[in-house]
Amino acid sequence: MPKAGDALWDIALAEVEKRESPDGGGKRVEVWEKSVLFVGSKNGGKTTIILRCLEREEIPKPTLALEYTFGRRARRHNAPKDIAHFWELGGGTSLQELIRIPITSNNIRSFAVVLVLDLSKPNELWTTMENLLQAIRDHVNKILAKLEKTNPEVATEIKQRMRNSLQKDHPDYELVDPFPIPLVIIGSKYDIFHEFDSEMRKTVSKTLRFISHYYGASLVFTSKSEALQLKARVLINHLAFGYERSKSVSVDHSKPLFIPAGLDSLSQIGPPPTSDSDIGKMRANTPLEVWKKVFEKTFPPKSFYDLQATKDPGQDSQYAEHEVDVMRAQKKQVCCCSVALQSAIPETQALPK
Template identity: 85%
Template sequence: MAKASDTLWDLAIAEVEKRENADDDGKRAEVWERSVLFMGNKNGGKTTIILRCLKREEIPKPTLALEYTFGRRARRPDTPKDVAHFWELGGGTSLMELIRIPITSNSIRTFAVVLVLDLSKPNELWTTMEKLLQVTRNHVNKILAKLEKTNPEVATEIKQRMRNNLQRDHPDYELVDPFPIPLVIIGSKYDIFHEFDSEVRKIISKTLRFVSHYYGASLVFTSKSEALLLKAHALVNHLAFGYDKSKSLSVDHSKPLFIPAGMDSLSQIGPPPASDSDIAKLRANTPLELWKKVFEKTFPPKSSCDLQDTRDPAQDLQYAEHEVDVMRAQKKQELEQYKRNASKSWKEMDFGSD
């Protein structure tokens, strides 16, 4: 209700806010907020995909550690814009512990992960995927364990939502192990991958199909091609802004894959790409472990040190600042002294999940 003291400007602001916060029935429209974490191979194209989704014409720059940006979209005209928080983890697998920053008990209910795997580097593929998903899953499970004590309804809702990606009458319902939060796997650099031998492409494609289906994830192959970027864009928009899922499907190994979560099956994927005798010799406790051993027999993984980003951004001359560098050197000395005096090593310390 307007007051006598209100100026014309005050009344105008109040009217705009009223219109922006109301839906067609005059009721306040709910603003949704979601968060998406991009992680994967170094130089795998994560930044390019994010910029494309946000429709920003910028030249991608290397991601140093953990970077943040956001996007806003309105579901329909004259309604408040929903907000999507985009986080990007740089350094391949070298900075995995930073996932604790964006994934918290407050954000987990609306959180999703996009794993970008460089199809042109098959020898790094499984190690990168396994390490990043394992660390993320362990962290999310810790948060869920806490929520089961403090807010069991939310914990149950999150777990049930992931199970809903696969219908109960699906033949694989009891055989898969869904990731605890929504997951999209993007195979990047398809233009290079397409030049590989057809049998090599088939092994990699079948393996990623299995992993995606096993984790209840969506899978898409992309490149700099506008048509392929749009397909990846559609899956990310579903996570970030709640847009409808795409109904298209492509499982032909000679073409770019596009398989939304829940639309594949173990029978369609087939067995691991190895002879029956070779499979019989492999010792594995889970289907995932079996596929890993078959895949790594063809593509031996690089050692962990090869996948680490050894460059220290703080030593990069383009970021040099004298006062900051002097203070940093002092703090580094203090840290080394603390580590020598601490009763427990850094690895034994519990920094908490949030």
């Protein structure tokens, strides 16, 4: 109850604190603030997934470089709204050096990654996954190395948290290599993928199950279907807003996969889809390398450089600005005239001695 003589600002501040308290008693509630970076296949549907997660009815536009948006949600009635920062890296693998911008030592404890892989392009799948995850892992490891010197408790906490993606009594606890920060892998365009040959689908599905389990990640297949989009949102909302973690599992390769982190196993996934004799001939140092060789035997990969191709931002119509474009055209014309003039002037002959 405001007292006589209280300043208006004091009254307003007391009201805000009251609203932010779950019991109205004035006890302040900590606001949840997380960051999520979306990376993956070019034109794989990252923007659409973000918009659906934030319940925004917008027409998705191509992402050219690194874009940012945010969402706010309240975990319960009359509670303060939590904040989630969403970063999206465009261009597939061509702009992976921009990864270092959103992931910093200040937010590493509350950061997560969503990797979107286009199921309709299996020949690009492994190269895209490998290069993006390696770039993120290298950057995160550099941050952790610095934290070990400046704040070793935080570095230890982050490493231990990811080891806990599997229970210590899980039979695969010592056989996996968890990603250094929380990871969700989304297989997009399942509606197209579903039309593939059943053996091809099985190879892709088993491989992604192994990758996800090996990295301690969650896995979900999605498409334009509202039901599948909802499953992807469940996993993302768990990362971004702390919503309850789903415990449902779908591992049938003839259906869309849905496997939260830690709920799969190597015994259930089974061996790579090839003969034991072929596996014995492969030169591989880790299980991940074995799966890579088997997968790429079925789906010969596109080169990393082919996947890096991206168009000139200055020619993209979605970023057109009349005044800027006019100035650029004038500058280009002046440069062309200067080059033409220089080429028209004959070279100066050497003076006789």
